Amino acid sequence: MTAANKSADAPTNRKTSWKSIGWKAIRVSVKRLQVRIAKAVIERKFRKAKALQWLLTHSYHAKLLAIKRVTSNKGRRTAGVDGIIWKTPRQKLEAVKLLKRRGYNPLPLRRIYIPKKNKLKKRPLSIPVMTDRAFQALHKLALEPVAEVLADPNSYGFRQKRRCADAIAHCFIALAKSYSAVWILEADIKACFDEISHQWMLDNILTDKTILRKWLKAGYLESGKCFPTNKGTPQGGIISPVLMNMTLDGLEGTAKGTVPARIGRIFSSKVNFIRYADDFVITGATREILEDKVKPAVEAFLLQRGLKLSEEKTKIVRIEDGFNFLGQNIRKYDGKLLIKPAKESVQAFLQDIRGTIRKHLGTSAVAMIGQLNPKIRGWANYHRHVASGTTFSHVDSSIYNSLWQWMKRRHRNKSKTWMKKKYWFSGSRPWVFSSTAKDKDGTPRLYELIKACSSKIVRHVKIRGNANPFDPEYNDYFRRRAACSTYGLKKCLV
Numbered sequence: 440m441t442a443a444n445k446s447a448d449a450p451t452n453r454k455t456s457w458k459s460i461g462w463k464a465i466r467v468s469v470k471r472l473q474v475r476i477a478k479a480v481i482e483r484k485f486r487k488a489k490a491l492q493w494l495l496t497h498s499y500h501a502k503l504l505a506i507k508r509v510t511s512n513k514g515r516r517t518a519g520v521d522g523i524i525w526k527t528p529r530q531k532l533e534a535v536k537l538l539k540r541r542g543y544n545p546l547p548l549r550r551i552y553i554p555k556k557n558k559l560k561k562r563p564l565s566i567p568v569m570t571d572r573a574f575q576a577l578h579k580l581a582l583e584p585v586a587e588v589l590a591d592p593n594s595y596g597f598r599q600k601r602r603c604a605d606a607i608a609h610c611f612i613a614l615a616k617s618y619s620a621v622w623i624l625e626a627d628i629k630a631c632f633d634e635i636s637h638q639w640m641l642d643n644i645l646t647d648k649t650i651l652r653k654w655l656k657a658g659y660l661e662s663g664k665c666f667p668t669n670k671g672t673p674q675g676g677i678i679s680p681v682l683m684n685m686t687l688d689g690l691e692g693t694a695k696g697t698v699p700a701r702i703g704r705i706f707s708s709k710v711n712f713i714r715y716a717d718d719f720v721i722t723g724a725t726r727e728i729l730e731d732k733v734k735p736a737v738e739a740f741l742l743q744r745g746l747k748l749s750e751e752k753t754k755i756v757r758i759e760d761g762f763n764f765l766g767q768n769i770r771k772y773d774g775k776l777l778i779k780p781a782k783e784s785v786q787a788f789l790q791d792i793r794g795t796i797r798k799h800l801g802t803s804a805v806a807m808i809g810q811l812n813p814k815i816r817g818w819a820n821y822h823r824h825v826a827s828g829t830t831f832s833h834v835d836s837s838i839y840n841s842l843w844q845w846m847k848r849r850h851r852n853k854s855k856t857w858m859k860k861k862y863w864f865s866g867s868r869p870w871v872f873s874s875t876a877k878d879k880d881g882t883p884r885l886y887e888l889i890k891a892c893s894s895k896i897v898r899h900v901k902i903r904g905n906a907n908p909f910d911p912e913y914n915d916y917f918r919r920r921a922a923c924s925t926y927g928l929k930k931c932l933v
Contacts, residue, residue: 469501506531509573509677521568562674587907590688597684606713619758623755631716634745670745694737710722767780785834793841811838824898871890
C-alpha cells in the first residue's frame with residue numbers, strides 16, 4: 440500500500456468510539472486528497488482525477504465525514520422510506536460499514552411537498568434514506584473539487600466560501616457607475632432541478648457513472664406507489680446542488696461570447712453575468728443585445744441540458760425601473776444605484792414575526808423573545824450589506840406595534856403605564872422590549888429583544904471570481920478574508 444493510500448484510509452488509526460474521533464485530523468486528510476483532485480483537473484489529467492476520486496470514496500476518513508454530515512445537518516431527524524435515522528454514536532460508527540460500492544442499490548425517495556414563497560404552489564421535495572444520503576455526501580466530497588475548478592467565475596450559489604452577498608456585491612460593481620449597463624435580463628430556469636437531462640449528466644459529469652445512474656433512476660414513493668424518475672435530480676439530495684451547478688457551468692461563457700466585449704473603439708456591449716443557483720441576471724448596453732443575441736444563446740445552451748427559461752419570471756428591464764434579485768431590490772434613482780431589501784422580503788419577514796407573536800399569546804415573554812431574536816438577527820445580518828437603514832427602522836417600528844397589540848390582548852385590564860413598566864426597559868437603549876426570568880441557579884436575568892437597527896451596515900467585498908478553496912494558491916487569500924470578516928479589516932479582503 441502506498442503512502443497516499445495509507446494517509447487516505449488510515450486503518451490503523453480507526454477509533455472504536457464516535458466521540459473520540461479526531462475530526463480535525465480527518466478533515467486534513469480528506470482535504471489533502473481533494474486538493475490533489477483539483478490539481479489533476481486544473482492540469483486536465485482527468486483519468487488521474489477519476490482515480491483519486493475512487494481513492495477518496497473508498498477512504499475510511501471520508502466515510503466518517505459523510506456520516507457526520509448527514510447526522511448533524513437540519514434533516515438528520517427526517518427519515519426516508521425505511522423510517523431509519525441514526526441517533527446514537529454506536530449507530531453512526533456502525534453506519535460506516537454500510538458505505539460499500541459493491542452491491543449498493545439506493546431505495547426510492549420519499550416524496551413530500553413544501554409551499555413555495557408565494558404560498559400558492561408547492562415544491563416537491565424528495566428525501567433519501569440515511570444510507571443513500573451518506574453515500575451522496577461521500578461522493579460529493581470527491582465531486583466538489585472538480586466542480587470548483589470547472590465552475591463559472593461569477594456563480595455564487597451552493598459553493599464553498601461564497602454566498603448571496605457576493606452576488607449582490609457583483610451587481611453593484613456591474614451597475615453602479617454612470618457608464619454601466621442600463622438593461623438587465625432577469626432570468627429564472629423553469630423547474631431546474633426537476634428537468635435536467637439524465638443523459639447529459641451521465642455524459643458530462645466527472646464522477647462514478649454507475650452510482651450516479653442508480654441515484655437518478657431510483658424513483659420516488661408517494662401515496663404508497665412507486666414512480667420512476669426519467670429526468671431531473673431530486674431536491675432534497677445532498678449532491679443535487681453540485682450536479683445542478685455543474686449542469687449550468689459554461690452559461691457565463693455562452694452569454695458573454697454572443698457579442699464582442701467591444702464593438703469599434705467606442706461602443707461596449709457591457710455584458711455581465713451573475714448567477715446564484717438557477718437564478719441569474721445578465722446586463723447589456725442595449726435591449727437588442729439581450730433580446731436578439733444573449734437570450735437565444737442562453738435558451739439554446741439550456742435546451743441541450745433539457746432546461747428552458749420560465750416565461751413568467753424571465754424579463755428584460757431598465758435599471759431605472761429596478762428588479763428584484765435574491766431578496767434585494769436593485770434600482771437607480773436619478774443616476775444613483777441603491778440596493779435595498781425588496782418589499783416582498785420585508786412583508787414576508789414581518790408576516791412571520793407577527794405569526795410568531797400571535798402564537799405566544801399564552802406563553803411567557805422570555806419564550807417569545809427566544810423565538811424572535813434569531814429571526815430578527817438572521818434577517819438583519821442578511822440585509823446589512825446594502826442600504827437597509829430606513830428599512831430596518833420600519834421593521835423595528837412594525838415589531839413595536841405588534842408587541843403593543845400582543846400586550847393589550849394579554850393584559851386587557853392593565854393600563855399602558857403598567858405594561859410599559861413591566862415590558863419596556865430604558866437603559867443604554869431606550870424602549871427595549873424585555874422580560875426577567877430566573878436561571879437554573881435562581882439568579883434573575885434580563886432578556887432583551889434585539890432591534891434590526893442594531894445591525895451595523897457594512898459593505899461586503901466580493902470574492903475573487905477565480906478563488907478556489909481547493910487550490911493551495913488561494914490559501915492565504917481565504918485566511919486573510921476570514922480574518923477580515925471577523926475583525927472588520929475591509930482593506931485586506933480585496
